[in-house]
Amino acid sequence: MSAADVVIVGAGHGGAQCAIALRQNGFTGTVAMIGRESEPPYERPPLSKEYFAREKTFDRLYIRPPQFWDEKGIDLQLGVEVTAVDPAAKQLTLSNGESLSYGTLVWATGGDPRRLPVPGGMLAGVHAVRTREDCDQLMGEIDGGVKSIAVIGGGYIGLEAAAVLTKLGCKVTLLEALPRVLARVAGPELSAFYEKEHRDHGVDLRTEVTVESLEGEGRVTGVKLGDGTVVPADAVIVGIGIIPAVGPLIAAGAAGGNGIDIDDHCRTSLPDVYAIGDCAAFACDFADGMVMRVESVQNANDQATCVAKAICGDAKPYHAFPWFWSNQYDLRLQTAGLSVGYDQTVVRGSPEERSFSVVYLKNGKVIALDCVNMVKDYVQGRKLVEAGVSPDLAQLADASVPLKELIPA
Numbered sequence: 437m438s439a440a441d442v443v444i445v446g447a448g449h450g451g452a453q454c455a456i457a458l459r460q461n462g463f464t465g466t467v468a469m470i471g472r473e474s475e476p477p478y479e480r481p482p483l484s485k486e487y488f489a490r491e492k493t494f495d496r497l498y499i500r501p502p503q504f505w506d507e508k509g510i511d512l513q514l515g516v517e518v519t520a521v522d523p524a525a526k527q528l529t530l531s532n533g534e535s536l537s538y539g540t541l542v543w544a545t546g547g548d549p550r551r552l553p554v555p556g557g558m559l560a561g562v563h564a565v566r567t568r569e570d571c572d573q574l575m576g577e578i579d580g581g582v583k584s585i586a587v588i589g590g591g592y593i594g595l596e597a598a599a600v601l602t603k604l605g606c607k608v609t610l611l612e613a614l615p616r617v618l619a620r621v622a623g624p625e626l627s628a629f630y631e632k633e634h635r636d637h638g639v640d641l642r643t644e645v646t647v648e649s650l651e652g653e654g655r656v657t658g659v660k661l662g663d664g665t666v667v668p669a670d671a672v673i674v675g676i677g678i679i680p681a682v683g684p685l686i687a688a689g690a691a692g693g694n695g696i697d698i699d700d701h702c703r704t705s706l707p708d709v710y711a712i713g714d715c716a717a718f719a720c721d722f723a724d725g726m727v728m729r730v731e732s733v734q735n736a737n738d739q740a741t742c743v744a745k746a747i748c749g750d751a752k753p754y755h756a757f758p759w760f761w762s763n764q765y766d767l768r769l770q771t772a773g774l775s776v777g778y779d780q781t782v783v784r785g786s787p788e789e790r791s792f793s794v795v796y797l798k799n800g801k802v803i804a805l806d807c808v809n810m811v812k813d814y815v816q817g818r819k820l821v822e823a824g825v826s827p828d829l830a831q832l833a834d835a836s837v838p839l840k841e842l843i844p845a
Contacts, residue, residue: 439537440468440511442747443528445518446544446681447471448480450713450736452499454542455510457744468511468536470518470528472545475568476502481733484565484596485763488575489603494568521688523706540747543685543696543704543711544740547678547731552588556650561671565597566678574671582670583607586659588647589675590617592762595630597673599764602637609640609667611659616643623781625794626806630764633790637765680715680729692717695729700753702743710746712739721755722803722821723776730774732760757822770814773804773821785810785835792835793817800826816840 442458444451447469455469471477478497486492505512513530520529521541528536549564551557561582563574583606587594590612601608614620616627634641646662650672659667680695691697691705695717702710702718713736719725738756745752760771767790778796785792793813796804801824805817816839820827827842 438468438534439466441465441539442467442542443536443538443540444469444542444544445528446546446713446715447473447477447512447514448544448546448713448736449477449499449733450546450740451542451544452477453737453740454544454712454744455505455508456500457741458747459508459510461744461748461750463744463748465539466511467509468513468538469505470516470530470536471512471514472517473567473569474515476500476505476512476514478568479733480566481761483568483571484593485600487568488565488571488597489600490575497568518684521684521706521709523688523709526708539708541706541709542740542743543682543709543715544713544736545681546714546736547680549674550677550679552647552650552674552676554647554649556652556656557674559650559652559656560654561652561656561669562650563671563673565593565673565675574673577671578604578606584668584670585609585673586611586667586669586671587673587675588659589673589677590614590641590643591620591675591677592618594673594675595634595764596762597675598634598639598641599637602634602639603765607640608638609659609669610634610642611645611647611661611667612641612643613646614643617641622775622806623778623794623796625781625783625787626769626808629787629792629808633765633767678714678731682711682715685709685711697727700755701746701751702739702754710743712736712743718754720758720774722758723774726776728776730758732758734759757818759818768809768811770807770811771804772807772814772818773802775804775806778803782829782832784813784833795832802827802832813839819843 477499517531518528549566587598587610598608598610618627649660651658696711698716698718714731742754762769775796780797782795791809793807793810802820807814831837
């Protein structure tokens with residue numbers, strides 16, 4: 437049986453950053469990182485953007501060059517996953533039948549794509565966009581002649597995939613069950629803007645539709661909707677969120693439900709076990725203490741650094757500003773803060789000119805911004821959120837007034 441002082445389960449952004457930060461902070465003990473995929477750690481966001489669009493080759497997605505991990509003394513164990521955790525013995529059981537002991541465990545497994553729970557959901561030609569393998573399979577099918585594709589889910593993954601597929605010359609139908617796209621993460625102003633953008637680019641975008649089944653024998657040929665309509669499709673992308681990959685840790689007794697519960701130092705309820713990234717649920721300072729999972733590279737990286745410093749003896753509470761981004765067509769969306777619980781919105785700039793910001797307020801204070809092709813608003817608006825500013829609304833709506841001028845001296 438092998439052992440390591442720190443074992444990191446998960447080789448995505450959070451796991452990789454934790455290993456990097458351990459070495460940067462002077463940790464000299466043994467470190468092992470367990471990765472389900474056969475690839476060394478790589479960036480995930482470009483999968484549905486530049487990689488899918490053939491604008492970046494995969495070697496440009498590596499978080500660090502493959503040789504980096506060996507050079508830093510990181511025991512990278514790929515193509516294997518943890519099947520059981522024994523917190524009393526501090527021992528992991530791996531899918532290859534081997535065991536691995538740990539001094540400190542960092543759980544950074546992210547999540548698995550949520551499957552469509554309807555008949556035909558497992559047919560060939562039904563894809564997620566979560567891993568390199570997912571993208572390579574779909575890209576291979578497009579190269580082989582697939583042209584008509586249905587995208588189920590109007591979140592960022594679905595919208596980004598639709599934008600790239602349209603650019604590749606595919607006929608795209610996007611299906612969303614809720615009344616508008618991005619309904620869970622943005623206000624109606626941003627939803628309406630992106631709905632128009634996608635329709636203007638030729639996407640058949642339909643909201644308030646339910647999927648009854650996927651049609652086909654062996655391979656998908658269409659999507660049957662709740663009203664009986666069948667949308668023809670040579671392939672289907674399902675982008676309806678993720679399920680946190682936390683089964684073994686929950687089975688070992690860790691507190692959690694929708695993810696693993698962590699405290700303000702990213703510690704789980706199990707001794708010497710941390711959790712970070714998409715699979716970790718915490719009381720977020722930027723959402724009035726609401727317990728939530730934040731699915732972003734920023735959150736994964738910052739929590740990873742927090743944990744690495746704690747392991748190295750410099751423990752401090754996690755308090756990192758949340759930010760996100762999305763690329764669709766020639767639009768750059770940058771989000772600062774979390775719009776959870778907003779009760780008012782103010783629009784700056786011009787959606788018609790494709791350059792504007794939606795500012796979210798709660799009880800008069802700015803809590804978040806969605807900035808479309810408005811980099812200055814994003815940079816300066818972040819400071820408004822951090823300062824808890826309650827600005828004059830007329831000035832806030834005036835795009836000629838720099839947001840930095842609304843911050844009290």
